[in-house]
Amino acid sequence: MQTREIIQDTHREPAVEGVLIEFKDVYKSYGDNKVLNGINFSINKGENLVILGKSGSGKSVTVKCLVGLTKVDSGEIIVFGKDITKLNEDGLNSVRMKIGFLFQSAALYDSMTVRQNLVFTLQHHNKKLTEAQMESYVMDALKNVGLLESIDKFPAELSGGMKKRIGLARALIIQPEIMIYDEPTGGLDTITAREIIDLISEIKIKYKTTSIIITHDLTCAKYNSDRIIVLKDGVVKTEGRFRDIENNTDEWVRSFFEK
Numbered sequence: 001m002q003t004r005e006i007i008q009d010t011h012r013e014p015a016v017e018g019v020l021i022e023f024k025d026v027y028k029s030y031g032d033n034k035v036l037n038g039i040n041f042s043i044n045k046g047e048n049l050v051i052l053g054k055s056g057s058g059k060s061v062t063v064k065c066l067v068g069l070t071k072v073d074s075g076e077i078i079v080f081g082k083d084i085t086k087l088n089e090d091g092l093n094s095v096r097m098k099i100g101f102l103f104q105s106a107a108l109y110d111s112m113t114v115r116q117n118l119v120f121t122l123q124h125h126n127k128k129l130t131e132a133q134m135e136s137y138v139m140d141a142l143k144n145v146g147l148l149e150s151i152d153k154f155p156a157e158l159s160g161g162m163k164k165r166i167g168l169a170r171a172l173i174i175q176p177e178i179m180i181y182d183e184p185t186g187g188l189d190t191i192t193a194r195e196i197i198d199l200i201s202e203i204k205i206k207y208k209t210t211s212i213i214i215t216h217d218l219t220c221a222k223y224n225s226d227r228i229i230v231l232k233d234g235v236v237k238t239e240g241r242f243r244d245i246e247n248n249t250d251e252w253v254r255s256f257f258e259k
């Protein structure tokens, strides 16, 4: 039987205003592969939750279920007070409109400049904006990631770190309430990774987002998490703050911290 260890934290002041996302007994299998095996966790408004887990432990599937890209077998996923497993495509789209994604690859359109990439997202999101309003949104988003000077560049002219920043600007331009970061520091050198980590911290403060961060990078987990959940065998094996997880004596949990 799976045991779930809840690490009590008696010293922390609650910096949150209620639950925004809740997974209740969520199951998802692909054939015989039981990926989510009764997963339970919640995320408070304004909280950054890091999901840790070995490769194939279901981190991406969890996030795909959250945005309705993958249908669960059973269970509930409450987002903004609604069970998204019961929503039709229109209902799901209106939830997705409030969620920003930073994909591992940044997923920019190569044939478009940075400006065009951002305008394209805005047009898809809000068809009523004037050109002047769109330009102002684009400039603001680029300023916030420190890349205004790249506005007329094509993705091929940008470094990996710059692409991540543009990916971030594109996610933020829709002013999301929830941000999902999939391996935000993946493939970056230590210094560039640290810049992205700092940016994620700034975004939390500036945009007051609630975030899910999937990462293997313990530095990112340390600096960007209010709380961490660790997935194993389709359930939440343990949860707590970074230092609680780091000090966990369970051999399997310790293996995350051994080089």
Ligand SMILES: Nc1ncnc2c1ncn2[C@@H]1O[C@H](COP(=O)(O)OP(=O)(O)OP(=O)(O)O)[C@@H](O)[C@H]1O
Residues within 6 Å of the ligand: 030, 033, 035, 053, 054, 055, 056, 057, 058, 059, 060, 061, 062
């Ligand atoms: N569409 C799919 N069809 C069949 N199996 C799938 C599908 N999507 C995911 N899986 C399986 O679900 C399991 C969990 O995959 P998932 O991508 O969530 O892992 P992960 O924890 O994000 O891994 P990584 O850290 O390597 O990205 C894997 O065994 C994977 O093969």
